[in-house]
Amino acid sequence: MSNKVLIVDDAAFMRMMIKEILSKNGFSVVGEASDGAQAVEKYKELGPDLVTMDITMPEMDGISALKEIKKIDPNARVIMCSAMGQQAMVIDAIQAGAKDFIVKPFQADRVLEAIKKTLS
Numbered sequence: 001m002s003n004k005v006l007i008v009d010d011a012a013f014m015r016m017m018i019k020e021i022l023s024k025n026g027f028s029v030v031g032e033a034s035d036g037a038q039a040v041e042k043y044k045e046l047g048p049d050l051v052t053m054d055i056t057m058p059e060m061d062g063i064s065a066l067k068e069i070k071k072i073d074p075n076a077r078v079i080m081c082s083a084m085g086q087q088a089m090v091i092d093a094i095q096a097g098a099k100d101f102i103v104k105p106f107q108a109d110r111v112l113e114a115i116k117k118t119l120s
Helices: 010-022 036-046 062-072 086-097 108-119
Strands: 003-010 026-034 050-055 078-082 100-103
Touching: 003 010, 003 036, 003 086, 010 026, 010 108, 026 036, 036 050, 036 062, 050 062, 050 108, 062 078, 062 086, 078 086, 078 108, 086 100
Parallel strands: 003 026, 003 050, 050 078, 078 100
Antiparallel strands: none
């Protein structure tokens, strides 16, 4: 059974990039969301094994969405995605319960390493 992943990013291009990396490596992308509020709803609906979550998004940012998801499921596994130079936000994300983070632009091996580490 392949692991179910929810991809959250306000940029469709970024979602597509992650989806491609995951699909090629045997992961099942069960849903996508373009903001934090959608992410929380999709998490409730789909119950994914893992979420990749952008930090900076409209409506609700990734850290707020992470906190909401953690309220629903304290064992949720979320990997944050951030652009370069967002170290303070990454620290906030880890403190809020993120398991790891990956930096944009994505490098396939780093994405897979973070996901495998988080799921093991």
